[in-house]
Amino acid sequence: MRNSALIAAFIAAAIAVPSWAQDSAKPIRIGLIFPLTGGSADMGNSARIGAQVAVDEINQVGGYLGRKFELVIRDDKADPDTGLAHAKELVEKEKVNFNIGFCNTGVAMKALDVFQTNKSILVVTCATGTAITAKYPAADSYIFRTSARDSLQTQFLVDQIVNRGLSKVALLVDTSGYGEAGLKDLEAALARAKLKPQAVVRFKVGVKNLDEEMQQLKASGADSLIGWTVGPEEGVISASRAAVNWKVPQYGPWGLSHASAFTVSGGKVEGSMMVQTVLPNIFMERNSTFLRNYAKISKEAPIGSMMSAAQTYDSVYLMLRAMFDSKGDLSSAGLKKALENPSGTYRGVVTTYERAFSPADHDAISANMLWLGTWKNSERAYAFKDDERKASIIRRKEVAASPATAAVMPVAVTGTAAAAAKK
Missing domain, CATH: 3.40.50.2300 (Response regulator)
Structure with missing residues (x-):
């Protein structure tokens, strides 16, 4: 499995992780908010499947220190009010470990305050409105993005x-x-x-x-x-x-x-x-392997949105890396610091991320990519x-x-x- 080496490398460093972080009884719960019905459903469902491919791979090799990943999925229907309600539910009631989501800029913008106010990590993997990562200064923001802004x-x-x-x-x-x-x-x-x-x-x-x-x-x-x-x-x-x-x-x-x-x-x-940001490419092993694993879950042709799927897949792995970099501190503050200060390179489907984020920049994609x-x-x-x-x-x-x-x-x-x- 192509990412097992990455996970194994992090596990090798797990001796430094505090014992309180190694609670294998509790899954790592990821809030997922995408449009799964309606006019934006093609990109929303592709994003959902991209997340599932990553979670399946991670869980097959033991998850995070024995803790399996679990997706808590919600359909925002490309509706801002519905997206806002789901954001409140996942952050305030479900208390997920972190959140991934949004394909529509208007839906994302209406929900951003929920994540920022509660200091809950959100990685936007599809929505591209320039304002999404500009609303709050990066140094204070809990909003990150792996899609290319408008x-x-x-x-x-x-x-x-x-x-x-x-x-x-x-x-x-x-x-x-x-x-x-x-x-x-x-x-x-x-x-x-x-x-x-x-x-x-x-x-x-x-x-x-x-x-x-x-x-x-x-x-x-x-x-x-x-x-x-x-x-x-x-x-x-x-x-x-x-x-x-x-x-x-x-x-x-x-x-x-x-x-x-x-x-x-x-x-x-x-x-x-x-x-x-990414296209089907038989010359790139990680690209073609991802598409094969995607096809095990969905046979759609063409894929609803390869970009949505690949960007979401990469985001799950970037969060996994941050969890190891945080040395067991899975608080939003700990994960934010880890995302902004990665210890190494992650070879993803979209690109090789040397430093996806920093304290001054929460957008993973730059113009030359x-x-x-x-x-x-x-x-x-x-x-x-x-x-x-x-x-x-x-x-x-x-x-x-x-x-x-x-x-x-x-x-x-x-x-x-x-x-x-x-x-």
Whole structure:
């Protein structure tokens, strides 16, 4: 088992752990809050399965000093009030050891105060709103994240478009809180490239057809399109772009990679491009092994959201490492300190984490760790074939002062992307 060596190494150091911490009668309880039903269920269920794969692996080799891991699962239905209620339940009543969750920024933002006020660790593995890790100063915050925040994704997309020689960008953005924040990040990224949107059109989440809006954008003379919304609506965008025969490149955030986008579009997402932290890669053992273990639990094809699954899987292992680094202090304060000061490297599915977090930075993903993905033959793939071969080269996290200052830093574009821009 590929992570058994990691666990064994920590156990070898367990002599230093106080005896009071070695209570094998009590499981380590992990609060899990994800949208398991509704429009965001593809990423929520993938995240749940990713967590289960990690827990199964850990429990098969004895858990944490004999204490098995146990998931306490709740469905937030992508509803902020439901998410808030579950957060209170898990933290105040269930008193779980730590929490992992949230796929929707609006749901996460409404629940954050529960974790911060109670000083209960929360690792956000899917939701990407920039404000999630910016609401509280990192030095005081109990909120961590392993997904790529929107300020990074928007800058990445704009850089990819500019390096392709395009300059007339149309924006099709939903009217949700996620869309509102994303639009601000997109406009800021365009401004840094000395560009203004060629056209901006808004729509409500839940829409089933965007042909009229797409015709409007097509008539604007735009040479590229960024659709900023969640999975099902990304599918509507792709279907409508095909319906009006508008052949400009289509870009989107990670939601464009969700299975719901593929399904709703009837496969019309083919060739569209999106931000990714991880993609299926047969050349990487830990990547392919994870996908095989995932398939033992779920046979879905394509996977609802590989990013959700892999980021959640890695988060469980990062928490396991923190538990050993804390020398048995499983209080939230002890785990926070351990997360911010890791003793070693963890080779995960998304990346190799040398120092995922620090006292000044609670975001595990930096700009240089992103990939441009695409839909190809009904599956996610690297937009640039050379990136697939280079993916095994570790992209070490760049140190940023804060999410706010990091947002103004342009994303480095690979040589492959630069070469493609000349074609």
